[in-house]
Amino acid sequence: xxxxxxxxxxxxxVIKYHLFGQELWLTTTTVGLVIVTIVxxxxxxxANRAIKRATDVxxxxxxxxxxxxxxxxxxxxxxxxKEAGRFANYIGTLFLxxxxxxxxxxxxxxxxxxxxxxxxxxxxxxxxxVQYQGIKNHGAGHFTxxxxxxxxxxxxNLIGEFANPISxxxxxxxxxxxxxxxxxxxxxxxxxxxxxGIPSVLHAYCDVxxxxxxxxxxxxxxxxxxxxxx
Amino acid sequence: MNISGQDFIYGCSAIGxxxxxxxxxxxxxxxxxxxGHGASAVGRNPGAKSDITSTMLLGQAVAETTGxxxxxxxxxxMFVKPFG
Numbered sequence: 359x360x361x362x363x364x365x366x367x368x369x370x371x372v373i374k375y376h377l378f379g380q381e382l383w384l385t386t387t388t389v390g391l392v393i394v395t396i397v398x399x400x401x402x403x404x405a406n407r408a409i410k411r412a413t414d415v416x417x418x419x420x421x422x423x424x425x426x427x428x429x430x431x432x433x434x435x436x437x438x439x440k441e442a443g444r445f446a447n448y449i450g451t452l453f454l455x456x457x458x459x460x461x462x463x464x465x466x467x468x469x470x471x472x473x474x475x476x477x478x479x480x481x482x483x484x485x486x487x488v489q490y491q492g493i494k495n496h497g498a499g500h501f502t503x504x505x506x507x508x509x510x511x512x513x514x515n516l517i518g519e520f521a522n523p524i525s526x527x528x529x530x531x532x533x534x535x536x537x538x539x540x541x542x543x544x545x546x547x548x549x550x551x552x553x554x555g556i557p558s559v560l561h562a563y564c565d566v567x568x569x570x571x572x573x574x575x576x577x578x579x580x581x582x583x584x585x586x587x588x
Numbered sequence: 589m590n591i592s593g594q595d596f597i598y599g600c601s602a603i604g605x606x607x608x609x610x611x612x613x614x615x616x617x618x619x620x621x622x623x624g625h626g627a628s629a630v631g632r633n634p635g636a637k638s639d640i641t642s643t644m645l646l647g648q649a650v651a652e653t654t655g656x657x658x659x660x661x662x663x664x665x666m667f668v669k670p671f672g
Contacts, residue, residue, distance in 0.1 A: 368667075525653055532656035535663065575649040578642075 367542030369473060390470040394458045401454075426450075437581040441588055445581065448487070453577050456480070460534060460569030463541070464561060472534040474527070481527030484580045488522070492587040500587075526579055533572045537564030597672050605665040611658025618651040 371383035408420045416424060430450045434442040456471060463469035471477055492500040504515040541564060544557060626644035630637050664670060 528660060529649065529653055529656055532659050533652075536659060539663075571645060571649065574642075575646060578646050579650075 365543045365546030367468075367538050367546075369468065385473075386468045387470055387473040387476060390459070390462050390467040391476070393467065394455070394462055394470060398454060398458060433577070434581060437578065437585055438588070441585075445584060449577050449581060452480070452580065453573055456530070456573045456576055457569065460573060461565055463534075463538065463565045463569075469534050469538050469565070471530055472538045474531050477527040477531040478523070480530070480576070481523035484526060484583065485523035487580075488583045488587055491584055495588060522583055526576065526583075530572050530576055533568055537568055540564055594672060598669070601665045601669065601671060605662035608658045608662040608665065611661075612655050615652045615655035619648045622648050622651065 369385050369387055371385055372389060373384040375382055375384070404419065405423045408417070408423055412420060427450075430446055430453070431442065434446045434449050438445055459470035459476070463472075489500075496503065504519070505512050506515075541557070541560060544560060545553060622644055626640055629640050633640075
């Protein structure tokens, strides 16, 4: 190992605090989350201003915002059909949030979604929406549906229901974590000469390409699960 | 050389992590098949390229899940050290 040194891809604590007698930490993930949220808020305010002062011949920023909204409507309309309007807001928020979290590795933060605490929460929100829609649209049939086609299959149906949030969150987490580990190994273990230039290819694959694909997949799967219960 | 019980457990954990990554074979074959069929579908009907691409990516991502479970098991064995 020419470069030597230690590979570093773990989550680090930043500030320690005590709550109800427990020792808790604000981690690098929390810092990344706050930065991503601030950036998204600034973008949202700027987009709101641009749309309020919309002109017939759109400027650059207004054009980008309209393009994004059109793509969102096309994406959600392709799966949810005429119900798309009710869920497009949530899907758009989710898409932007996960996209910015995935790409945050490019800007020197530790990739926010490479923390199972973040992705599992996103999966739980999806689970909650799916269950709420199931109970709202099918009533008691949502629970008796678990005993179909024959009652013996009840445990398998139950596992299938609870596996959704776990698989959807593990997929995002493991993809981003593998990128973080590869980048950490490369920066930590390689000699200094190959740390110039070559990592840009790895960043392009692990952060940008993989991040965009996984964002798309998470949103599509959320819509597919919701569509099953409509 | 003296090998303590702790070292033995760490070594076996590393072997187990390597064995868990055999799970990577399945998704590789599966995603390759999906990509091949996607390519032939685009060749037959170039107009439907965007639909075919999005369907292929979604299917590949779902097929990737089993390999990612293997990766998670390997990472837990290597870095979380549940048996040490």
